[in-house]
Amino acid sequence: MQQYDQSPDEENDELYEHHRIQVDKKQSMVRIDKFLMDRLANTSRNRLQKAIEDGFVKVNDQQIKTNYRIHPGDVIVIALPEPPRDTEVIPENIPLDIVYEDDTLLIVNKPAGMVVHPAHSNWTGTLVNALTYHLQNLPTMPDNEGRPGLVHRIDKDTSGLLVIAKTEKAMTHLAKQFFNHSIERTYYALVWGEPDPEDGTVDVNLGRGFKDRRITEAFPEGDYGRTAITHYKTLKQLRYVSLIQCNLETGRTHQIRAHMKYIGHPLFNDATYGGDRLVKGTKFSKYKSFVDNCFKIIPRQALHAKSLGFIHPKTEEFVQFDSELPEDFKQVLEKWEGYVNTID
Structure with a gap:
């Protein structure tokens, strides 16, 4: 299957x-x-x-x-959603931003716009195509053919850190940590509005939408979907938007994006979840023009997988890896800071 x-x-x-x-x-x-x-x-x-x-x-x-x-x-x-296809992965000479590497695992910083693994309409140009070119004999999880080295993934237009297993032992060890929700995953997101309370937890089931299977919807009654828990913390309030930190307890498809929409604060420029329009602020043309310029700077959802922490499969010691915000994220954050300062 x-x-x-x-x-x-x-x-x-x-x-x-x-x-x-x-x-x-x-x-x-x-x-x-x-x-x-x-x-x-x-x-x-x-x-x-x-x-x-x-x-x-x-x-x-x-x-x-x-x-x-x-x-x-x-x-x-x-x-x-994907047509029947064999699971052969074609190696491609695509540059990788390697944050850390040893004989057991690899930490890569995925750019926005890169798909993690081959799938319908994206059989080439993915992170996995790059990995199979640079590394030989990557392990594959059971029932996960065609995705060597992967134990988790992030969305195409989300940037940030991924851990890649280079051995079967490392894959089993890391997969168990993900299953037990013991991996520390920290994301930075720019969201519309100022969350109230500033820090909190969203514990609401998520599942595929009934009308559109591409969308992840929240099911607060708990009668459908799967358990999903996101802890968030406001790092900076900018009147109409806020920079927040999210830590995942579970790892559902589009979890942060769907949870933040559910509490009324969709990610900035997230077209799938309503963040690519004026959610907060005035309708004046000058403000609208400013927001449109920001959308051009970061033509994707403003979400970055900033850090990863886990028990190293070989040393059995806790390790943590961090990354800088990508340039488009930093630029749009600076634009909002400057805009707020001019109206205060």
Whole structure:
């Protein structure tokens, strides 16, 4: 079964049929995840359950729950955001910004605009294409073919730090830390408005939107989606925008972007979550012109994965890596600081 997690920068919400299975007339009524486990290679029960929760598995053209029990004659269709494709990665000579490297792992600073791994509409030019050129024999996590070295990812238009595993032992060790939520991940974001309270925690389920599968939506009732926890802290208030620090306890798709929209403070110039318009401030032409100029400086969501902290797989000691804000982020921050100073 192909990896079903939709690329965070996916711009095509079409689904591609990967499997169509008709249940035998003599089949006993077992849970659908157990049934599919016996029939699909290279997958896991957790992966199947998530595919069902995200609406990629239908029975008789109807969405079902993970505890659905199949019936004789059922038609099961698995349709995913990526078309069927082999998992071969083509190495490409793309420069990497390497922050740290040893014989166990690599820390890279990904620029905004670079997709992390090959996926539909982005089979080349990705971080993984670059990694396979510069490094040989990178390990791959089970059920994650075509993504060597990766234990986590960030969105295409998010800049910042990623840890890459160079050995199977390192991959297992790091993956366990991500699973246990013990990795320290700090992001800097420029958001619209001034959060109240200034520091807080957003503990609201997130899941794929019902109307648009590309969007991650908040489900405060907890009846859909998966647990998602973001801790935020205001670093600088600039009247109409604020620089905040976010620390992730979980790692859901578009987590910070969706959580900040939910509390009314979408990321600056985040087109997917409503941050690419005037959310706060006046409608005067001078102010609108200023904001439009800021959008041109940072033509993406203002989000940067600033630091990573974890137990080193080899030394078993805690290590932490930090990065500078990229130039576009620094420039737009300086513009807002200057603007606020002129009106105070």
